[in-house]
Amino acid sequence: MNTRLAVLTAPLLLIAALSSTHVFAHGDDDEPAKPNCPKGQVWDTHSKKCVLQTSSLVPDADRTDYAYRLAKDGRYEEALALLDTLKQPDTAKALNYRGYATRKLGRTDEGIGYYLQSVKLDPQYAQVREYLGEAYVIKGRIDLAQEQLQYIKSICGSTCEEYQDLAEAINDSSKT
Numbered sequence: 001m002n003t004r005l006a007v008l009t010a011p012l013l014l015i016a017a018l019s020s021t022h023v024f025a026h027g028d029d030d031e032p033a034k035p036n037c038p039k040g041q042v043w044d045t046h047s048k049k050c051v052l053q054t055s056s057l058v059p060d061a062d063r064t065d066y067a068y069r070l071a072k073d074g075r076y077e078e079a080l081a082l083l084d085t086l087k088q089p090d091t092a093k094a095l096n097y098r099g100y101a102t103r104k105l106g107r108t109d110e111g112i113g114y115y116l117q118s119v120k121l122d123p124q125y126a127q128v129r130e131y132l133g134e135a136y137v138i139k140g141r142i143d144l145a146q147e148q149l150q151y152i153k154s155i156c157g158s159t160c161e162e163y164q165d166l167a168e169a170i171n172d173s174s175k176t
Helices: 002-025 060-072 076-083 092-104 108-121 126-138 142-156 161-173
Strands: 041-044 049-052
Touching: 041 060, 060 076, 060 092, 076 092, 092 108, 092 126, 108 126, 126 142, 126 161, 142 161
Parallel strands: none
Antiparallel strands: 041 049
16 A cells, blocks of 8 residues: 555655746746847837837837946947937936946046936936946046935935945045
């Protein structure tokens, strides 16, 4: 009887074991796929696919977010070209991302100009203050970077990513 029970339960145990392994192996499936569209296309969150960036159906929010992704991937010129297609280009986010892309292209003063426009629109936007501070570090204006660090601290404290990243950039600049 024990042998018969073992023969019957062994396949069930194997199936259970394989199923749980499958769940752990594919536990990341809940995360959305990170889009990487070809040049001239943009990720459309509504249709969940890459579409031509000339499509009028893609909202500015998707264009802005995708431009930032392009910039973070080092595709700065493409990011700027995509930001040029915005119907409303003068939002705090769009100006921040434009500043980021231009700064990364080595046009730091131009980037600072965009960051300052973004700050005027949203003084509580911690990320733009981080990037503005990093631009000031590049320019050797640690005093102005420290000022941005204090603004960030008042917005989200000293444990938020923006504060930590700018503090690190300021600290690294003193080592050189």
